[in-house]
Amino acid sequence: MSRSSGRASSGFTETLKTVVYAVLIALFIRTFFYEPFSIPSASMVPTLLVGDYLFVSKFSYGYSRYSLPFGLPIIPGRVFLTEPQRGDVVVFKLPRDPSIDFIKRIVGLPGDTIQEKDGILYINDQPVQREKIGDYVYEENGRATTYTLYTETLPNGVHHPILELGDNLPFDNTGVFTVPPGHYFMMGDNRDNSSDSRDPNSGVGYVPVENLVGRAQFIFYSTDGYSLWWEVWNWPFTIRYDRLFSAVR
Secondary structure (H helix, E strand, O other): OHHHHHHHHHHHHHHHHHHHHHHHHHHHHHHHOEEEEEOOOOOOOOOOOOOEEEEEEOOEOEEEHHHOHHHOOOOOOEEOOOOOOOOOEEEEEEOOEEEEEEEEEEEEOOOOEEEEEOOEEEEOOEEOEEEEEEEEEEEEOOEEEEEEEEEEEOOOOOEEEEEEOOOOOOOOOOOOEEOOOOEEEEEOOEOOOOOOOOOOOOOOOEEEHHHEEEEEEEEEEEEOOOOOOOOHHHHHHHEOHHHOOEEOO
16 A cells, blocks of 8 residues: 555656646746747737737847746846847837737837828838838728738838828827837837827837847747637638748748
């Protein structure tokens, strides 16, 4: 009886150690290398769709307290900093409420002036080139919206898609924003459906460098969301296969 009990106890201990090691390894990877995030809103369409799941590289910009689980305040500022580039798609902590993660594109670097005039983005008083591609129909919750699809080319040559419903909507004409040192100006690619640095009520404002979590790298899973999680038989029909393992640009 005692021998059997001893073997059972030993087996439980080994299992517990394996679980603890697995958790520690997972925390190490999430803290210093890659962390998964999901897309809950349409603010980055067409680059990112609701139902996309992506990996964010934590090492792209160095590390801050927000690299750590629960935002533990044991890293002062940011260490091993690599400067973000204009056009990067980044996950960051909302300055007004760091418990909330946002994902947007960096369009303004420290010291830049940013303005929108008639839907055109101006960086340092220069209009950013955009080229009309055609119509883009996006469907969400059974409702289809038709946008105009453009390719926008930033001053450093990064080009990416943007959507516009029109050029005279609330944030298509703004005042001049001057990005403070150590901060970044964020915008969504779905320009007329994005709470970002243009919107004084969004809580985004100028994003401090320490609030950056990491750079979006690639989509590892994507679903159109038209079935419940337990409807396993529908999974093969709701996966967006063409988006799997695609890079985020």
